[in-house]
Amino acid sequence: MDREITLDDIESLAVGAWVLGTGGGGSPYLGLLNMRRLYREDGLRVSLMSPDELADDDMVAAVSNMGAPLVGQERLTDSRTIARAVALMEEHTGKRFRAIMSLEIGGGNSIQPLMAAAHLGRPVVDADMMGRAYPEAQMTSVAVGDLTPCPLSTVDVRGLESIVDKVPTWKWMERVSRKICVEYGSIASTCKAPRTGAEVKQWGIKYTTTKAIKIGHAVREAQRLHQDPIAAILSVEPGKVLYRGKVKDVERRTTEGFLRGRTKFDGMDEYRGVSMEIAFQNEWIVAWRDNQPIAMSPDLICVLDSVSGEAVGTETIRYGQRVTVIALPPPEVFLSPKGLLHVGPRAFGYDIEFRSVFA
Amino acid sequence: MRRIGIDVGGTNTDAVLIEDGKVTGAVKAPTSEDVTTGILDSLKALAATGVLKGKRIDGVMIGTTHFINAVVQRRHLTKVGALRLGMPASASLPPFCDWPEDLAEIVRGGVWMVEGGHEFDGRPFMPLDEAAITAAAREMKAKGLRSVAISAIFSPLDPSHEKRAAEIVAGEVPGASITCSSDLGRIGLLERENAGLLNAGLADLARDTIAAFEQAIRDSGIAAPLYITQNDGTVVEATQARRLPVYSFASGATNSMRGGAYLSGLLDAMVIDVGGTTTDVGQLRHGFPREANSVVKVGGVRTLFRMPDLMSIGLGGGSHVSLDPLKVGPLSVGYRLLREGIAFGGKQLTTTDIAVAAGRLALGDRAKVTHLDAATCARVFGEAQRMVEETVDRMKTEAGDVPLIAVGGGAFLVPDKLEGVSEVIRVTHGDCANAVGAAIAQVSGECDQIFRDMARVDAIARANELAADRAVSAGADRATLSTIETEDMPLAYLPGNALRVRVRVVGDVAAT
Numbered sequence: 001m002d003r004e005i006t007l008d009d010i011e012s013l014a015v016g017a018w019v020l021g022t023g024g025g026g027s028p029y030l031g032l033l034n035m036r037r038l039y040r041e042d043g044l045r046v047s048l049m050s051p052d053e054l055a056d057d058d059m060v061a062a063v064s065n066m067g068a069p070l071v072g073q074e075r076l077t078d079s080r081t082i083a084r085a086v087a088l089m090e091e092h093t094g095k096r097f098r099a100i101m102s103l104e105i106g107g108g109n110s111i112q113p114l115m116a117a118a119h120l121g122r123p124v125v126d127a128d129m130m131g132r133a134y135p136e137a138q139m140t141s142v143a144v145g146d147l148t149p150c151p152l153s154t155v156d157v158r159g160l161e162s163i164v165d166k167v168p169t170w171k172w173m174e175r176v177s178r179k180i181c182v183e184y185g186s187i188a189s190t191c192k193a194p195r196t197g198a199e200v201k202q203w204g205i206k207y208t209t210t211k212a213i214k215i216g217h218a219v220r221e222a223q224r225l226h227q228d229p230i231a232a233i234l235s236v237e238p239g240k241v242l243y244r245g246k247v248k249d250v251e252r253r254t255t256e257g258f259l260r261g262r263t264k265f266d267g268m269d270e271y272r273g274v275s276m277e278i279a280f281q282n283e284w285i286v287a288w289r290d291n292q293p294i295a296m297s298p299d300l301i302c303v304l305d306s307v308s309g310e311a312v313g314t315e316t317i318r319y320g321q322r323v324t325v326i327a328l329p330p331p332e333v334f335l336s337p338k339g340l341l342h343v344g345p346r347a348f349g350y351d352i353e354f355r356s357v358f359a
Numbered sequence: 360m361r362r363i364g365i366d367v368g369g370t371n372t373d374a375v376l377i378e379d380g381k382v383t384g385a386v387k388a389p390t391s392e393d394v395t396t397g398i399l400d401s402l403k404a405l406a407a408t409g410v411l412k413g414k415r416i417d418g419v420m421i422g423t424t425h426f427i428n429a430v431v432q433r434r435h436l437t438k439v440g441a442l443r444l445g446m447p448a449s450a451s452l453p454p455f456c457d458w459p460e461d462l463a464e465i466v467r468g469g470v471w472m473v474e475g476g477h478e479f480d481g482r483p484f485m486p487l488d489e490a491a492i493t494a495a496a497r498e499m500k501a502k503g504l505r506s507v508a509i510s511a512i513f514s515p516l517d518p519s520h521e522k523r524a525a526e527i528v529a530g531e532v533p534g535a536s537i538t539c540s541s542d543l544g545r546i547g548l549l550e551r552e553n554a555g556l557l558n559a560g561l562a563d564l565a566r567d568t569i570a571a572f573e574q575a576i577r578d579s580g581i582a583a584p585l586y587i588t589q590n591d592g593t594v595v596e597a598t599q600a601r602r603l604p605v606y607s608f609a610s611g612a613t614n615s616m617r618g619g620a621y622l623s624g625l626l627d628a629m630v631i632d633v634g635g636t637t638t639d640v641g642q643l644r645h646g647f648p649r650e651a652n653s654v655v656k657v658g659g660v661r662t663l664f665r666m667p668d669l670m671s672i673g674l675g676g677g678s679h680v681s682l683d684p685l686k687v688g689p690l691s692v693g694y695r696l697l698r699e700g701i702a703f704g705g706k707q708l709t710t711t712d713i714a715v716a717a718g719r720l721a722l723g724d725r726a727k728v729t730h731l732d733a734a735t736c737a738r739v740f741g742e743a744q745r746m747v748e749e750t751v752d753r754m755k756t757e758a759g760d761v762p763l764i765a766v767g768g769g770a771f772l773v774p775d776k777l778e779g780v781s782e783v784i785r786v787t788h789g790d791c792a793n794a795v796g797a798a799i800a801q802v803s804g805e806c807d808q809i810f811r812d813m814a815r816v817d818a819i820a821r822a823n824e825l826a827a828d829r830a831v832s833a834g835a836d837r838a839t840l841s842t843i844e845t846e847d848m849p850l851a852y853l854p855g856n857a858l859r860v861r862v863r864v865v866g867d868v869a870a871t
Contacts, residue, residue: 030452030549033452033456033457034451034452037451037452037456068479070479071478071479073547073549074476074512074513074547074548075448075449075484075512076445076448076449076452076549077451077452078448078451078452079451157447158447158448158485185478185482185484186478186479226753251815252848252849253815253849253856254849259849318846
């Protein structure tokens with residue numbers, strides 16, 4: 001049974017998806033603004049369907065916005081662009097999509113399928129392919145599953161449209177589509193390789209839309225009632241507090257189109273005198289407490305504003321912010337040896353044996 | 360070193376004289392409808408104390424809540440033509456799209472979106488559509504719009520499209536006030552554009568207000584340059600403040616906090632400033648207000664520039680009081696207190712009337728408020744206490760009791776014992792803390808530019824030198840300079856490891 005997503009759900013989704021963005025994925029705010037207008041002014045509605053309801057031969061569009069969040073903050077988001085990426089893929093394959101899903105539930109990409117779904121009148125599947133945010137195309141459950149990486153459509157708001165029709169691997173897809181994206185101005189709306197219902201049921205990370213809505217709802221309720229939003233998140237998700245402190249230094253550099261760097265923290269409360277350092281590549285990747293690695297991808301490292309409970313991004317974190325660092329459990333699919341090859345610490349250049357906070 | 364600090368609040372205009380670091384004179388006068396009279400009265404009152412006699416004044420520094428009050432109260436705002444250069448991007452989120460509807464109704468004079476703007480790497484996003492800008496400007500003129508806010512994609516990195524559009528608009532609409540978003544904000548089109556729209560909405564008020572300030576100083580016979588205080592506790596010359604009034608948005612609150620720190624000698628404490636219309640609560644860190652981390656909402660509008668992290672509520676000495684049901688504020692008689700308050704022969708019950716009836720204040724005619732019994736006064740004070748406690752609690756960043764410096768003319772509403780507060784500190788001249796903060800304001804210098812092929816530390820060091828030089832040439836004493844803000848951001852994909860560095864330094868005004 002499809003369930004209508006309310007505007008209040010979308011407000012919660014925006015907050016929860018930002019938490020699941022683990023520092024990256026871009027703010028969902030602009031997508032949220034688009035949805036408010038689509039709901040209030042255009043009277044459009046979106047429904048959510050369970051992945052379990054998909055027929056094996058249904059076709060599902062996996063969408064995401066690609067590129068630098070910084071560019072998105074300037075060009076803003078136009079809901080029609082992502083809808084066009086889906087329509088372009090249908091024109092290319094000649095097959096109609098039954099439903100639309102997110103590639104990445106973390107950050108702004110959580111809202112992308114809703115915008116496309118609103119314009120195209122299709123449901124959104126309650127699942128994604130990361131369960132969080134990640135910087136690269138091969139860092140998905142479907143890439144771990146060795147599903148085909150192509151074709152892919154990319155659309156720019158100025159009417160530039162391209163299809164990457166054939167590439168042998170996800171790495172190649174990343175390289176070729178990244179080049180297109182950079183030429184577009186480092187931002188593109190994309191429809192990834194179409195997936196069958198069977199593939200989504202086997203390889204999709206299920207119920208993550210609902211999960212993001214639940215986390216966001218917990219934070220918003222805590223804010224409304226002046227309760228502790230961190231505790232509220234931990235009451236709906238089996239997470240662990242790693243640290244409380246304030247930002248001491250942020251170092252950022254941009255290489256190969258990624259925002260890389262490190263943030264150092266000074267401990268507060270029960271963590272006074274304890275140091276913390278977190279390295280990022282768009283997202284928080286490895287956290288060291290007193291120089292010992294204590295949390296790393298694929299565990300979700302979430303840096304949250306200690307007062308509001310809202311996520312703090314790697315692009316905007318700044319000196320003096322008071323934060324609480326928590327870890328959330330990773331999707332099962334990334335814990336296999338093959339999964340760790342794609343998203344474990346070594347995939348990001350850290351020669352550390354993966355050990356989960358939740359092991 | 361002799362400076363006069365003036366704070367023009369919604370209710371009172373305060374003036375202090377500071378000589379060699381000491382407050383040697385302090386007066387209060389009601390703010391007048393025309394602003395000039397209130398400032399003139401306060402300067403006359405200050406002169407009447409004899410402290411100015413035969414002395415040369417180095418500067419008059421004025422802080423005002425005029426601009427922010429106009430936005431919060433939706434008054435004296437100018438209709439703005441919004442011109443965005445960025446089509447075909449962003450069409451689904453036009454200017455004003457995330458404004459509260461009531462404010463948008465007042466300020467939105469029309470929206471024009473044309474092709475233009477840049478990419479992150481300096482390429483044009485679309486060629487600037489000059490014909491469409493000309494057509495837009497003509498439509499603005501036909502609609503009678505006199506204030507225009509221009510925004511363009513990535514204008515902080517390349518402002519040329521905004522500047523060219525400003526030229527075209529100025530040619531078509533002679534005398535128009537034009538705000539370019541690149542003068543105001545950082546990366547983030549909507550927030551930067553919002554700041555520009557607010558700035559443009561204040562164009563007439565800023566022009567009239569600053570002219571009134573200058574008139575008042577001239578009329579008082581003081582020959583000293585006029586400075587206007589800004590959000591960060593520093594001052595700029597009047598001409599710049601007239602052009603960019605949003606930079607003076609929160610200066611009243613910043614001045615109160617800086618003044619509170621100065622007068623109490625405390626560098627780390629909470630500060631509550633109770634004025635006539637609003638109460639601001641903030642936190643002092645090392646003598647400066649803690650700054651808001653990211654997006655700041657002003658009158659419900661998201662903006663992105665440095666502002667003190669404050670929480671404001673509609674509580675003050677002029678707040679309307681209704682007894683059944685009990686409600687205090689947010690409406691206020693403001694500067695009309697001495698006319699409209701019951702203790703002064705008016706008809707509107709205010710918190711000041713309650714304080715007069717309860718004997719906390721000796722003002723007006725107590726005989727006029729004898730009908731307000733002790734139980735009624737206690738209920739109203741109880742409500743004010745509840746409002747204050749909640750606000751202080753929400754601004755705290757850690758558990759435990761903290762000292763609270765109570766300043767402002769309405770500080771009588773803050774009781775000596777408060778939940779979550781270790782001690783309520785009242786200081787001499789605390790009712791003029793904002794004027795003291797204005798008088799001690801410093802001069803700043805800023806560097807915001809892109810460095811290439813330099814290590815991060817070297818680029819930041821170079822930016823520091825440039826900012827320091829600018830502060831000194833603006834009148835700061837080099838020996839007192841300190842860096843209050845450093846921010847660096849790598850620019851994606853630009854060749855040569857490009858880094859945008861923004862540094863802000865402040866220092867005391869150099870002795871002349």
